[in-house]
Amino acid sequence: MKKSTDRETVYSCPDCVGVLKVEMSDGGRKGYVCQVGHRFSTHSLLNAKEKELEKALWAAAVLLLHTVNVHEELLLQQPGSSKTRSALQRRVREAKQQYRTLVRMIEHTHGTT
């Protein structure tokens, strides 16, 4: 089936860093294709973007845990002033809360498929 590629979209390709373009088949069916030829239907693009989103959110959750750990190490290594310790402890509490909130958000996200 012959296909025509129209305009670029604002979407990146889920399989590489390429820009997706809209691709219309002769039958009028809309799809997406990147520069190296990764192709997606609207449905498969949606599924791929949901997976990308979940992966990015888990990466952010892990970074929050790392932030907690490094702050706690700093608290152990450097007594510092009570003002500094208080700021470090506040950030530990904040990052732990952000981690819990993010994990709840990820776990309570439901796809449409």
Ligand SMILES: [Zn+2]
């Ligand atoms: Zn691609």
